[in-house]
Amino acid sequence: MKVIRFRESLLNSCVEFWWGIYEHMPYVHRPDGYQTLNTPPISPEYFIENLRWGLGCRDDASSWAGEVTKDGIFLAEEGGKVEGILVSSVNSEKRTGNILSAYVQRNARGREAADRLLEHTLEHFRKLRLPRVVAAPGRGSSMEVECPIHLSLLGEGFAWGQDWKPAYPNEAYGVFLGGSLEGFRLQPEIQEKIEQLRKEGVTIERVDRGQKVRLQRLDTGLEVDPFDADSNCAFVGFVNGLVIGWTFEVSVFRDEGRILAMVGPEVIPSYRRRGIGKVLHHLGIEEAVRQGARGGWTATEIYNPARLIYQSVGWRYWYTSFGRMSRTL
Numbered sequence: 001m002k003v004i005r006f007r008e009s010l011l012n013s014c015v016e017f018w019w020g021i022y023e024h025m026p027y028v029h030r031p032d033g034y035q036t037l038n039t040p041p042i043s044p045e046y047f048i049e050n051l052r053w054g055l056g057c058r059d060d061a062s063s064w065a066g067e068v069t070k071d072g073i074f075l076a077e078e079g080g081k082v083e084g085i086l087v088s089s090v091n092s093e094k095r096t097g098n099i100l101s102a103y104v105q106r107n108a109r110g111r112e113a114a115d116r117l118l119e120h121t122l123e124h125f126r127k128l129r130l131p132r133v134v135a136a137p138g139r140g141s142s143m144e145v146e147c148p149i150h151l152s153l154l155g156e157g158f159a160w161g162q163d164w165k166p167a168y169p170n171e172a173y174g175v176f177l178g179g180s181l182e183g184f185r186l187q188p189e190i191q192e193k194i195e196q197l198r199k200e201g202v203t204i205e206r207v208d209r210g211q212k213v214r215l216q217r218l219d220t221g222l223e224v225d226p227f228d229a230d231s232n233c234a235f236v237g238f239v240n241g242l243v244i245g246w247t248f249e250v251s252v253f254r255d256e257g258r259i260l261a262m263v264g265p266e267v268i269p270s271y272r273r274r275g276i277g278k279v280l281h282h283l284g285i286e287e288a289v290r291q292g293a294r295g296g297w298t299a300t301e302i303y304n305p306a307r308l309i310y311q312s313v314g315w316r317y318w319y320t321s322f323g324r325m326s327r328t329l
Contacts, residue, residue, distance in 0.1 A: 001083060001112060003120045006073035010082065011048065014075065017082040018103055019044040026179060027297070027318045031087045032063045033100040033141035035318070036255055037178060037295045046256065051087070065098045065137040066091035074120050076104070076113035084113030086149075088121050090128060097125035097329075099135040102149035111148040118152045126329050133158075134326040142176065142299075142321035150322065158325040175307050176318040178297025181261065184289050184313065190282045193275050201239055202271070204279060206287075208233045218242035219268045230262075232291075235283045237267070237276050244271040247284040252293045261288035261296030265309065278309045285313050 006014070022028040028038045031051045036042070054068040066089035076084035084104040090097055102117060104110035125133055135153055136143045143149060194204055207213055209232050215224040224243050226234035230251035237245035245267035252261050263284035265277040288296065300306050302320060311317070 001076055001078045001116060003116050004075050004077055006070045006075055006085075010075060011051075013082045014051075014085055015044045015047050017085065018047045021103055021105070025318075026316055027176070029101060029103075029144065031101050033087075033136050033138065033143070034063060035142070035176060035297070037180070037258070037260065037297065039180065039258070039295060041256055041258070054087070054089075063138055063141065064089045064100065065134075065141075066094075066096070068100075072121075072124065074117050074124075076117050084110065084117050086117040086121055088124070090125075090130065095130055095132065096137075097121075097128070097130045097133045098137045099133065099143075099153075100137075100141065102143065102147065104148055106146060106148065111151065114148040114152040115155070118149070118156055122156065122329065130329060132326060132328055134324060136321075136323035136325070138323075140299075142174070142323045145173070145320040145322060153325060157327045159327070160325060173302045174299045174321050174323075175302055175304075176297060176299050176321050177307060177310055177315045178295065178318060179315045180295045181285065181289050181293055181314070182295075184285060186282060186286045190279055193279050197237075197274070197276065197279065200274075202244065202274075202276065203238050204276075204283065205236055205238060206233055206283075207236050215243050215246070217268060218244050219270060228262075233287060235280050235287075237271070237280065239271075244268050245276045245280055247280050250284045250287050252288050252291045259292040259294055261285065261291075261293035262298060263288055263296065264298055264300075265306070277306060278312060281309050282313060 025038055027035050029035050032054055054064050057064050068089045072088040074086045075082055086102040087100045089100055104113040135158055209227050217224055218239055226246040226248050228249045228251055230253055231249055233250055235247045236243055248266050249262045249264045252259050265280035267277045298310055
C-alpha cells in the first residue's frame with residue numbers, strides 16, 4: 001500500500017470509495033468534516049461538490065479552518081485502487097495544520113490505511129514547519145470513533161489538554177443522531193404532559209423573536225437568550241414567571257435543496273427528569289416541521305441522557321464522535 005497526493009484524474013475513484021462507505025448509512029460525512037442526512041437528493045456528486053468548494057476556498061474562518069490544496073489531500077492506494085482518503089488544511093495565521101476528514105474501511109485493512117495516511121500528513125505539516133496539528137478543528141465538525149482513523153490519531157499522541165474544556169458537545173466525545181421528520185405529529189402524550197406540568201406549576205409558552213419578554217433563570221437570576229442566529233421562535237418553561245427550561249435552537253436551513261432542522265432543549269438541573277426537556281424538544285420539532293423541515297440532526301455529550309429525548313422523535317443514532325484533539329510536532 002502506498003500513499004500519494006490527490007490529483008483530478010483520481011477524483012472518480014475517490015468518489016466511488018467514499019460512496020461505498022456511506023451509501024447505506026443514514027448520514028454522510030463530508031470532506032470538510034461535517035455531516036448531513038443521507039437522503040435524496042444526496043448522491044456521490046455531493047462529495048465532489050463539497051471537495052471542490054474546499055479547494056476553491058481561501059477563507060480561514062470557513063468550515064475548512066484554513067486553506068485546502070491538492071498537496072494536503074492524501075490517498076492510500078494499492079493496485080490502482082483507492083483504499084483511503086485524508087483531507088487536511090493549513091491555517092497559516094495560527095500556524096496550525098488541520099485534519100478535517102478521513103475515510104478508510106472499518107477493518108484491519110482500514111487501520112493500515114489510516115496509519116499510513118496519518119504518517120504522511122504529519123510529515124507534510126512538519127515540512128511546512130507547523131508546530132501544532134488539530135483533528136476536527138471546527139464547531140460542529142467531528143471524526144467518527146467507529147472509523148480506524150480515531151485509533152491512529154490516539155496512537156500518534158493526539159489528545160485534549162488537561163485544562164481544556166469543550167465549548168460545544170461534539171468537541172469532546174459525543175453522540176450524533178438524526179433522521180427524517182416525514183409524518184411527524186405531536187403525540188397525545190406530549191399534550192397530556194403539558195397539562196400535567198401546568199398543574200404542577202410549570203407553564204410552557206412560545207416566545208417569538210422580537211417579543212419584549214424578560215427571560216430570567218430561576219436558578220441563577222441571569223437572563224437567557226434562547227435564540228440562535230437562524231431561529232425565529234423558542235419554547236420556554238416558566239415557574240412563577242422565571243425560566244426553568246427552553247429550546248436553545250429552533251432553526252431551519254437549506255442543504256442540497258432540502259429543509260433541515262436543528263432543535264435542542266435545555267432545562268435547569270433542579271427541574272430535570274420531569275419530562276420538561278422532552279416536551280420542549282417535541283414542540284420545537286413540531287415548529288420546525290411547520291416551517292418546512294423534513295429532517296435534521298443534533299449532537300450531545302456521550303454521557304447526556306438527552307439523546308433518549310432526541311430518539312423519541314424518531315431520530316436514530318449515527319455515530320460517536322470526537323473533535324479538536326491536538327498534538328505538537
